[in-house]
Amino acid sequence: MTGSPESVLVVVRGPSGAGKSSVTARLRAAYGRGLAVVGQDLLRRTVLRERDVPGGANIGLIDLVARHALDHGFHTVVEGILAAERYGPMLARLVADHRGRSFLYYLDVDFDETVRRHATRTQAAEFSPEDMADWYRPHDLLPGGLERVVGRHSGLEETVGRILADTGLAPAGWTPRP
Template sequence: MTSRLIVLRGNSGSGKSSVVEAIRERYGHGIAYIEQDYVRRTVFQELAEPDGANIELIGQMASYALARGFHAVVEGILPTVRYGGMLARLHRDHGGHFYYLDIPFEETVRRHATRDKASAFAADDMADWYRPKDLLDEPRETVIDETSSLDATVQQILNETGLCGPAAQLQVGDDDGLTGRE
């Protein structure tokens, strides 16, 4: 199977990390998880900067993973104004499937309160970061809203990307929605 690129964007607390973890659980080995927060905060200790070092490294990591035969899932808020150019290049070079989790602010705050890192930042911080429908012009993203459960979201992504092999048929747990970790 040809390596697949998946980009999963959305506001803080929208369920991105939960979706990626469930995809990996269902699919099994072979999926590289490229998390914007890890690259930006841990690798570079950067603030959100217009030309941050993390931006191009995220693109390079995804390209490298794909070249090595891994499926690559790039996950993060990835604001269009800063990451749009890199994401457009990734799409041009590798194609891929781009998703945007469109979750209302109040729901992201509710979900954030259930996460391990709930004490790391407050709802006021989330309000400062929140950008409704920060969609890319190109490539077009599939928008997934709050009515889609975690299970349904994961199954949709696996089906649309062609990653729904035997390992992907395992269940991830409850069907109560994208609750828990981001």
């Protein structure tokens, strides 16, 4: 078993440019200390400098870091594209082993919207819409109905507010930014 019965596990998945990192940053800002962030991009691209390949080392590292944080009493957010085919089995095991409550969200954004959002990001020059087309998997949900789908029309503050309310992680007096 992983984590304490009081710990909360949140998974935020979706295509590139869907807003996962922005949502996670706002969750961290709202909650503060005690919330660990396990970012796929940081572990895969920065720590390991690994391509996203089947059986990649980053899959086990994401699992290990999330379990470690949960075991040490941190509420934990795992975020990334986390394609269902590659990461689904690891995420399903993590959720099954977690003794606390788990909440999984899929930011369901169509390809045109991901390209539009990507163009506004600081890393827009790092990869092109053509690169994104290779990675894009429409409605890439995990099997078993584990995820709550957040549609493209849910704004950043609305999405963050929903997750904080669902999980019970909203600090006293927290209100969404206008």
